[in-house]
Amino acid sequence: MSHIGTVKHIPKEVRYNFLQMAAPASYVAGLGRGASGFTTRSDIGPAREGPSAETIADAQAKRGEEVPDPDAMQDPDDERNLFAGTVYEADDEEADRIWESVDTRMDARRRARREIAEAEQAAKERALNPKLQTQFADLKRNLSSLNDADWDSIPEAGNLTGKRRKHNMRLEENQNGRSYAVSDTVVADIANRNILLGELDKAQQDNGGFDTPAADGTMTDFIAIGNARDKVLSLQLDRASKDAANGSSTSVDPRGYMTALNSQIVQTDAQIGDIKQARQLLQNLIQTNPKHAPGWIAAASLEVHAKKMVAARKIIAEGCEKCPNSEDIWFHAAELNTPENAKIILGRAVQNVPQSVKIWLKAASLESDVKSKKRVLRKALEFIPNSVRLWKETVNLEDDPEDARVLLTRAVEVIPTSVELWLTLARLETPENAKQVLNSARKRIPTSHEIWIAAGRLAEQSPTAIGDVKLEDEAEKTRKLAAQVDKLMVGAVNSLKKNQVILSREAWLQEAEKCEQDGSPLTAQAIVKAVIHQDVEEEDRRNVWIEDAGKAAQGGFYEVARACYVVVLETFPTSPSVWRKAAEFEKAHGTPQAVQDILAQGVQHCPHAEVLWLMAAKEKWVGGDVPGAQAILSEAFKQNEDSESIFLAAAKLAAETGEMEAATQILEKARVQADTERIWMKSAVLQRQLGQLDAALQTLEEAIKKYPTFDKLHMVRGQLHQSRGATANARAAYAQGCRSCPKSIPLWILAARLEEKAGVTIKARSLLESARMKNPKHDLLWAESVKIEERTGSTQQAKAVLARAMQECPTSPILWSMAIFMESPQQRKGRSVDALKKAGEHPAVILAVARLFWGERKIEKTRQWMQNAITADADWGDAWGWWLKFEKQHGELERQELVIEKCIAAAPHHGPVWQAVSKDLQNIGKSTREIVELVAQKLE
Structure with missing residues (x-):
């Protein structure tokens, strides 16, 4: 291997x-x-x-x-990169030297300003934040005058820092012989030592008995000391009460002693520290600037705040010596002293500042009797004769008008430019002499509009001063006097313009309102007539003047507003709207005779103004003068032969007075001459009222052929058939009307109610559904659908329909008022808040809220919200009905009568229940009082 x-x-x-x-x-x-x-x-x-x-x-x-490379990101302007390979030559050195010399020169040019700015900034900084050594600089300078004995007498500061501060303070205070409260445990132990016990507790037996007292055998008994103190206090109070009972003077009020103790202000440590700091600052102020009077006043006020009146008086007295020419310091010195001392101080003050009005008035106020006051003020006038205030105070002290007049005569000689003195003198004189006084004042002061106004008021209140006006007719006398005052005020405006005194329109109108407020209506009207043309463009005159009249009427100055309307009518006599506004103003704030006079003049200047003829006839009719109303309408026929309104007014007047035959003839004549749909409809209604149903139906048939799109004709025909029990004919009439007038909401509602009354609720729902398709977002149709569901007992279905309705009409007051009462009682108040936000100030919503308070038995709140509903729309008749029903349940007879009177004055025409009651055949010819009673009974 x-x-x-x-x-x-x-x-x-x-x-x-x-x-x-x-x-x-x-x-x-x-x-x-x-x-x-x-x-x-x-x-x-x-x-x-x-x-x-x-x-x-x-x-x-x-x-x-x-x-x-470390120099790769080096600044390109740096010579290590861009000029790294260049040689710094002699020209570079020369350039750097030149730039350095330029910088040095520019710095030298700005150095002076920079140093001054820096010095100012440093001074401000030292003033705002002074150093501690600067604050005590004056005290340090005083140290140089101290000798060795003074240095030795200065006490040691001691250790006042950290935890030992309180301990050292106690030691020093104990050395001064003062005592302080000890711990609660020590007091409790001493109290236990004085208790006599029948036996010793176990701890005492263990310790062998009580501890031996101090070496000298003494022991402080705090309980005995407290008891003795309470006994001494009770003896003092008893003695004081006995002295008070015997009538002798005492310095202690035994009854208010404890109250006085409770009312004493106990200052906190922070407040005491603030007072000490402020005292030191003010002391430095008055020492550095002893001639500054506000510093002395502030120092004295500080001592007053610290409850040291003696120190305050001493400081203010020294201030009076340092600043004898200051009236404020003398005034404060008098305020800080007793009345007797204040008199002495003010006596010295008038020697130093004899021209001070303030000092003299203070001296007069210190006098107890009127005679002494007069003496002081007259002495003051010797030094200050040109003081208006002194003259006024002197005159006010006079009880005799003759003495006051003599004083004022002298005053206007000394001060001829005082408008107030001249006017006061004129008020004290007789009318003849007052005229001379005002003429003299006008010569001395040609730029015063107050004197001209006073002359106008004098002419109004004393007509004999400007001329003898002796006329039998009181109205003619007033007219003559008003013309003279008007002439005087026109001259006043022209004279002031010559003297280059031009007051604005607003200032003149304010003077007119003041005159009306003081009881001089003719002068107020004269001022308006003389100056209302100023500063108004020609094309804006009518609107501006009507606006001025409206503002004056709103402020309660009806004479000023009436004068504005007079000028408007004189300038625009052919304007029917101006005559109508003037008539409405007189109807609201004037007399019935004034309204008739305005309308009589209006129809003369505007003979083709139908509304003026109708208003004039109505005023005569309301006033009970039926023949006068008929005469006016006859004259109106001559000027307006084919006037529908005049024909209808004449027919209504005849019908109301029981002259049915005359009313029928008038309408027959009107159908020929005027031939309008309203005349045909009124003719049918009159025939229906007279029981001539067949004639009425025939009239309606002819009218519908001529005017098929006039929905009221179809409604009257359907109601006629319905009253006769012919439901099929009524259904056909309503159907034809709905086809011809698909936008008529009342016609659809009448058709649906007919079907509901006939028992065919499904057909009624279908009709309203068709009406809503042809008239989307219409709250009355939705409201009728909700009511049908409620009448059939389908509450849940009614709520569902209402929910759909409010989605389509989210701001409908009618729907919101229904939604409030469909909620549970616990949720109605919250629903009402939403209704007020979404639907606005509509009387239907406000009435719903009032009914909620009514259900809670909040009587005053309900009454207030009822009033709010009337204020929102006085023409809403249902609101008057609800209010009367409420007062019948919770109010007195006086309140019920007051509601009825207000309703009669408002003359309402709208509201679902109100219209249904007032247009019922059984209620034709009834007065507003009877209608509102019936509405209150029908409301649920």
């Missing part, structure tokens, strides 16, 4: 001997295999460095690896 070679046997201890050998200095594990080796402190020991970059580069070169 041949062997290729033999392997020499190596002992085990020799084979692994290198493991005990030290590694080379540059050895890194895994470096030869291309790995990035690492070493730890356990490998290299403490403070041992790894291989250097040269060693690693040599190792990589030996292995044949490419050694990266």
Whole structure:
């Protein structure tokens, strides 16, 4: 057997001997295999460095690896790479020298500004954050005047740091003879020592009895001390109460003693520290600048806050000596002292600052009687004769108007430019003399509009001052007086313009409102008429003036608004809308006679405005003047021969007054002259009301042939057949109407209700489904479908239909109001919140919320939400019905009558229940009061 070679046997201890050998200095594990080796402190020991970059580069070169160039990633602008091979020549040196000189020169140019900015910044920094040595610089300067005795008298600071601070403070205070509270355990132990025991406990028996007291045999009895203190306090209170009973003076109020103790303000350590710091700062302030009065005032106020009135008075007195020309410091000194001392202080003050009105007024206020006040104020007027405030205070003290008038006469001589003094003097004079006073004031102050306004008010209140107005007719007298005041205010505006005084429209209107508020309506109207044309473009006049009238009426200034409407009507007499707005304003805020006067003038200027004729006739009718209303309508026929509205108004007036034959004749004439669908419909309704059903059906047949798309004709015909019990004819009438008028929602609803009443609920559902297809997203159709399901008793089906309806009409108030009451009682309130967010402020939703509060018997909340529903829409008749029903259940008769009166004033026309009740044949001719009573009964 041949062997290729033999392997020499190596002992085990020799084979692994290198493991005990030290590694080379540059050895890194895994470096030869291309790995990035690492070493730890356990490998290299403490403070041992790894291989250097040269060693690693040599190792990589030996292995044949490419050694990266260390300068490969060098900055290209660095001369080691880009200019590494160039020679630094003389021109390079010259260039560097030139650039260095440029940098030096630029630095020198900016050095001054930089140093100034740095100095300012340093000053600001020192002011905001002063050093500790700077704060105590003045105190350090005072140390130079101390002698050896003063130095020796300074106490040692002691150790106040760390845990020993409190201990050292206690030691020092105990050395001063003061006592402090000890631990609770010590007090409890001392209390136990004074208890008389019949036997000793086990611990005391073990210890052999009580411990022996101190060497001198004394022991502090804290219980006895507390009892003695309480006894002394009770004796003091008893003595004080006896003194009070005997009428002697005492400094202790026994009844309010504990209250006074409770009302004492206990300041915390932080507050005390803040006060001390503020006191030191203010002390430095008044020492460095003793002539600065606010510093003394602040220092005194700080002591007042610290409840040290004596120190405060001392500081403010020193401040008065340092700043004798400051009226504020004298005023505060008087405030901090008693009234008697304050008089003395103010006496010194008027010697130093005799021109201070504030000081004189304070001195007058300290006097107790009026005579002394007058004496002080008149003395003040000797020093300050041109002070309006002093004159006013002096005049206010006079009880006799004659003395006040004499004073004001002197005041206007001394201060001829004071408008207020002139006006006050004019108010004290007789009308004749007041006119002279105002004329004199106007000459002295030609730029004052207040004097002109006062002249207008004087002319309004005392007409004899501007001329003799003696007329029998009171209205004519008022008109004449208003014309004179208007003329005066026009002259006022022109005079002010000549003197280059131009007030804005807003300022003049505010003055007019002030005059109306002060009881001068004619002056207010005169101001409006004189200035309303200012700063308004010609094409914007009507809108701006109507807006001004609306703002004034909203603010309660009805005379100003009335004047605005007068100007609008004079400027635009042929505009029916302006006359209508003016009539509506008078109806809301004026008298019935004023409304009739406005409408009478309106129909004269706008004879073809049907609405004005109708409003005028209605006002006469409402006022009980039926012949007057008929006369107006007759005159309206002459101006508007073919007017549908006037024909219908005349027929309604005749029917309401019981003249049925006249109403029938009017409608027959109207069918010939006007020939409109509404006239045919009203004719059929009147015949139905009179019981002429066949004639009514014949009229409807003729009308439908002429006007097949007028849905009300089909509805009236269907209701006629339905009232006669002809269900088939009614169904045919409604079907024809739905085909001719597919967009008429009430017609579809009437057809569905007919089928439901006939017992064919499936047909009713089908009709409403067809109506929804032709009129998508209409909430009334969905609401009727929900009601049908409710009436049939299918609550779950009603909820399902309502869910579909709300998906198609998510913001419908009618659907949301139904959804609230379909929820369980626990979820209705949350549903109502969603309804208010989604459906807005609609009366149907607000009524639903009110009914929720009603169910919870929250009476006031229910009443408030009922009012909110009326505010949202006063024309919604169902809201008035619900409110009246609520008041009948929970309110008094006065509240019920108030609701009815408000309903009559609002005259509602809409609402599902309201319309059904008001248009019922049995309720034709009934008043609003009767209708709202019936609605309240029908609501469920």
